[in-house]
Amino acid sequence: MQNDEAIWHDIRYIHCCYMAKIETGIFCRNPYNVTGLCSRSSCPLANSRYATIRDHDGVFYLNYEKALELIDKHLLYWPEMLQHMNTCSQNKGEDNVNA
Known part of the structure; x- marks a missing residue:
């Protein structure tokens, strides 16, 4: 079973290949992220309750x-x-x- 909090910590603060930091904010390029925002609630990798x-x-x-x-x-x-x-x-x- 995955631990969403540990996964979020690792990809948010260590490395995430989908993360795009620009002047206006931090965005997500993961094709399963429908919001485009880099946030714990919209992260398909770190939210086991997320569905697309x-x-x-x-x-x-x-x-x-x-x-x-x-x-x-x-x-x-x-x-x-x-x-x-x-x-x-x-x-x-x-x-x-x-x-």
Whole structure:
């Protein structure tokens, strides 16, 4: 589990590659920061409660639960892929022994 306060301290006072300091203030170039302001409440890196709605090919992604659902859906075939890869590598090893 992330500690928002520790992350904010590190990126605000040590280093943040998204931070832009100019004469009028300190801004954020992170594409998930919708305000553009460098502040703890609008920092997508240091605020675990921060959410951004994103459009990806006409599909809008809103929340953490939906993201987990999509990840689970795409990982359904992962065990089959691992089994196939193991079978292929075992067959490759047998070919080398028989050569």
